[in-house]
Amino acid sequence: MYLKPSYEIREKYLRKDMLPTIFCPGCGIGAVLQYTLRAIDDLGLNQDEIVWVSGIGCSSRVPGYVDFDGLHTTHGRALAFATGIKMANPDLKVIAFMGDGDAAAIGGNHLIHAIRRNLDVTVILINNFTYGMTGGQVAPTTPKGLKGTTAPYGSFENPFDIAELAVAAGANYVARWSVFNYLQGINSIKKALQKRGFTLVEFLSQCPISFGRRNRLKTGPELIKWYQKITVPISKAKNMSPEELEGKIVIGEFVDRDRPSLIEEYKAYKKRAKKMMGWEE
Amino acid sequence: MIIRGDEPEQIGLLKKLYPKGNYFMQGDEAIAYGALFAGCRFYAGYPITPASEIAETMARELPKLKGYYIQMEDEIGSIAAVVGASWTGLKSMTATSGPGFSLMQENLGYAVFTETPLVLVDVQRSGPSTGQATKGAQGDFFQARWGTHGDHPIIAISPTSVEDSFWETIRAFNLSEKFRIPVILLADGIIGHTREQIRIPDPEEVEIIYRKLPANEEEAKYPFGDVHGDLVPPMPLFGNGYFTHVTGSTHKENGLRDVYTPEVHDRLVRRLHKKIEVHEKEIQKWEEYYTDDVEILLVSWGVSARPSLGAVIEARKRGIKAGLIVPKTVHPFPGKRIRELSKKAHVILVPEMNLGQMILEVQRFVRDEVPIISVNKIGGVPLTVEDILKEIESSAERSRHRSAD
Numbered sequence: 244m245y246l247k248p249s250y251e252i253r254e255k256y257l258r259k260d261m262l263p264t265i266f267c268p269g270c271g272i273g274a275v276l277q278y279t280l281r282a283i284d285d286l287g288l289n290q291d292e293i294v295w296v297s298g299i300g301c302s303s304r305v306p307g308y309v310d311f312d313g314l315h316t317t318h319g320r321a322l323a324f325a326t327g328i329k330m331a332n333p334d335l336k337v338i339a340f341m342g343d344g345d346a347a348a349i350g351g352n353h354l355i356h357a358i359r360r361n362l363d364v365t366v367i368l369i370n371n372f373t374y375g376m377t378g379g380q381v382a383p384t385t386p387k388g389l390k391g392t393t394a395p396y397g398s399f400e401n402p403f404d405i406a407e408l409a410v411a412a413g414a415n416y417v418a419r420w421s422v423f424n425y426l427q428g429i430n431s432i433k434k435a436l437q438k439r440g441f442t443l444v445e446f447l448s449q450c451p452i453s454f455g456r457r458n459r460l461k462t463g464p465e466l467i468k469w470y471q472k473i474t475v476p477i478s479k480a481k482n483m484s485p486e487e488l489e490g491k492i493v494i495g496e497f498v499d500r501d502r503p504s505l506i507e508e509y510k511a512y513k514k515r516a517k518k519m520m521g522w523e524e
Numbered sequence: 525m526i527i528r529g530d531e532p533e534q535i536g537l538l539k540k541l542y543p544k545g546n547y548f549m550q551g552d553e554a555i556a557y558g559a560l561f562a563g564c565r566f567y568a569g570y571p572i573t574p575a576s577e578i579a580e581t582m583a584r585e586l587p588k589l590k591g592y593y594i595q596m597e598d599e600i601g602s603i604a605a606v607v608g609a610s611w612t613g614l615k616s617m618t619a620t621s622g623p624g625f626s627l628m629q630e631n632l633g634y635a636v637f638t639e640t641p642l643v644l645v646d647v648q649r650s651g652p653s654t655g656q657a658t659k660g661a662q663g664d665f666f667q668a669r670w671g672t673h674g675d676h677p678i679i680a681i682s683p684t685s686v687e688d689s690f691w692e693t694i695r696a697f698n699l700s701e702k703f704r705i706p707v708i709l710l711a712d713g714i715i716g717h718t719r720e721q722i723r724i725p726d727p728e729e730v731e732i733i734y735r736k737l738p739a740n741e742e743e744a745k746y747p748f749g750d751v752h753g754d755l756v757p758p759m760p761l762f763g764n765g766y767f768t769h770v771t772g773s774t775h776k777e778n779g780l781r782d783v784y785t786p787e788v789h790d791r792l793v794r795r796l797h798k799k800i801e802v803h804e805k806e807i808q809k810w811e812e813y814y815t816d817d818v819e820i821l822l823v824s825w826g827v828s829a830r831p832s833l834g835a836v837i838e839a840r841k842r843g844i845k846a847g848l849i850v851p852k853t854v855h856p857f858p859g860k861r862i863r864e865l866s867k868k869a870h871v872i873l874v875p876e877m878n879l880g881q882m883i884l885e886v887q888r889f890v891r892d893e894v895p896i897i898s899v900n901k902i903g904g905v906p907l908t909v910e911d912i913l914k915e916i917e918s919s920a921e922r923s924r925h926r927s928a929d
Contacts, residue, residue: 258769261780291765296608307769307781312762314611315771315781316604317634323601327608327616328762330592331566335612335763353604356597513587522588 319350659904
C-alpha cells in the first residue's frame with residue numbers, strides 16, 4: 244500500500260490557523276486522525292459531503308482541526324446530533340469522532356440507540372482508558388485495577404468492551420485496533436466509510452500524560468508496547484479459553500454485515516405508509 | 525421558503541391535505557399543524573404527557589409532506605437531533621413538558637450559542653418533578669428564561685387558545701428563523717388538551733420567513749459575524765462546501781474556537797444579547813383590553829388570560845374600570861408598556877397558574893408606584909372568571925376606601 248507523505252494530507256485537510264493541536268506529546272489521537280484522513284483521501288470522498296460531529300473531550304476537538312463542515316457539540320451527545328443531520332439530509336456522510344468517556348459513559352444511551360437504529364454514521368472511537376482532558380479520572384473503559392485520579396487505588400469496576408457492545412446492539416461493521424496497527428486501522432476506516440448503517444472503528448490510543456503516568460507507562464512508546472502485549476488477534480482469541488483471555492484485549496474485525504440502515508428503513512417506511520394510506524406518488 | 529427548493533409542491537400538498545376551513549382540534553394538534561404550515565419538516569421528540577399529541581400528529585403528517593419524524597431515546601437526544609437537522613436547512617421542532625424541558629436545557633444553551641433556529645414547545649404541566657403529570661400549569665416561566673446556564677438571550681411565546689396556538693407556533697418559527705435563535709413556545713396542558721374550533725387558512729395567507737443564507741463565499745466565511753449590520757449572521761448550511769465549523773465553545777466570527785481571548789467572548793455574548801434587544805419591537809407582542817381608562821390593571825398570560833378577560837368584562841358590567849394586558853411574547857417581557865399603563869392604574873393584579881412568576885417581571889418594571897397583587901391557583905385546576913372577579917372586586921373596594929381616606 245502506497246502511503247502519501249504526511250504533509251500532503253496535512254496541507255489538504257487541516258485548518259492551518261487552528262494548529263498546533265491541544266494533543267500532548269505521545270498522544271495517539273493525531274495518529275488516528277491521520278488514519279481517518281488517509282482513508283478519506285484514498286477513497287476520494289468529496290470533502291463537501293462529509294460532516295464531522297463530536298462531543299466533548301480531547302478527541303472531540305478534531306472537527307475543529309479539519310477543513311470540513313463540523314459540529315462540535317455537548318458532552319456525549321454527538322450521535323444524537325448526527326441523527327438529525329443524517330435524517331434531514333441523507334446525502335451527507337457523517338463521521339463522529341468520539342472518546343471512550345464521551346461515547347460509553349455520558350453518551351452511552353445515545354450510542355446504543357444510534358446502533359440499534361443502525362444510523363448511517365462512521366464512529367471513530369479513541370479509547371485511552373481515561374478522561375484525558377479533565378486530568379485522568381477513571382473511565383468506564385479503565386481496566387480493573389488500573390489507576391486514575393478518581394481511582395487512586397485502582398479501579399474496582401468492570402470496564403465496558405465497546406466493540407462487543409456495538410456488535411450486540413446491531414452495528415453493521417465493528418473493528419478494534421491499537422494505534423500501532425496502522426495499516427489495518429486505515430483499511431478498517433475505509434471499509435467503514437463505504438458501508439451503510441452504523442460502523443465503528445475503535446482504537447486503543449495512548450494517553451501517557453493522564454493515564455500512562457499513573458500506571459507505570461510513562462511514554463507513548465511504552466503504552467504502544469503494552470498494547471502489543473495485551474492485544475490478541477480475533478482469529479487467535481477464538482481458540483483461547485476465558486482464563487487465557489483474562490486481561491487481554493481482542494483486536495480485529497468483529498463484525499461485517501449489511502443489515503438495512505436507518506435511512507433505508509425510513510425510505511421503506513414512507514413507501515409502506517403511502518401504500519397503506521393510498522396517498523398519490 | 526418552506527423547505528429546500530420545492531415550495532410550490534409543498535403549498536400544493538398543504539392545500540390538498542388540510543383544505544382551508546373550520547376544524548375541531550386540540551391545542552396540541554393546532555401546534556403541530558401550525559408547525560407544518562410554518563414549514564417545519566423535521567421533528568424529533570420523546571413521549572411525555574401532556575405534549576405527546578404533538579409528536580403523534582407530526583409522526584402521522586410529516587411523511588405525507590416529505591418530512592422526517594424520529595422518536596429519540598430521550599429529550600436530550602431530541603433537541604440534539606433538532607439542532608443537527610436545522611444545520612442541514614430544515615425547519616425543525618421538538619415538544620415536551622416540564623421534566624423533559626429540564627433535560628433539554630443543556631442543548632437549548634447549545635442552540636442559543638450556535639444561533640441555531642428551532643422551536644421548542646413546552647406544554648407546561650404541574651411540577652416540580654413529576655408533579656401532576658396530566659394537569660396543566662404555568663410554572664416554567666423562568667425555566668424558559670433562565671433554565672440553561674450562562675448569560676443568554678431567549679425568545680418565549682405563550683398562546684392563549686387553540687386557534688392562537690396555531691398562529692403563535694407560526695410566529696415562533698418566523699422569529700426563530702429571522703433572528704437565528706431557538707424560540708420556546710410556552711403552551712400548557714389545559715389549552716393543549718382543550719378541543720375548540722379553529723380556522724385553517726390557505727397556505728398562501730400565512731407569512732413565512734426562512735433564515736438568511738450567505739449570498740456568496742465571502743459571507744459564508746463568517747457564520748457568527750455581523751455581516752449585514754443587523755447583528756443576525758447569514759447561516760451557511762452543511763453540505764454546501766463552506767466547511768463551516770460550529771461549536772458550543774466560545775468562537776470567533778469565523779466559527780473557530782477561541783476560549784482564551786476575553787474580547788472574543790465579550791463580543792460574541794454581547795452581540796447575541798444585542799441581536800434581540802435592538803429587534804425587541806419586532807419580537808414583542810401583546811394584546812390589550814379596556815386599558816384606555818384602566819384603574820385596575822390585570823397582567824395575565826397563556827391559559828389564565830382567558831378567565832382574566834372574562835373577569836374584566838364582568839367587572840366592567842359592574843362599573844369597575846378594569847383592563848387587561850396579555851403578553852404573547854413573554855420573553856423579552858413587554859415591561860415598558862406595563863410601566864406606562866401602571867401610571868393610570870391604582871392596582872395591578874397578576875393572575876397565573878403558579879405561586880407568582882410573571883409577577884416578578886412586572887415588579888421589575890413597575891416597582892413601588894402601585895400595589896401589585898398575585899392571583900394564584902395551583903393544583904392543576906385553571907383559574908375561573910369568579911376567582912379573578914373576586915380579586916378585582918376586593919381591589920376596587922380597597923381603592924374606594926383609600927380614596928375616601
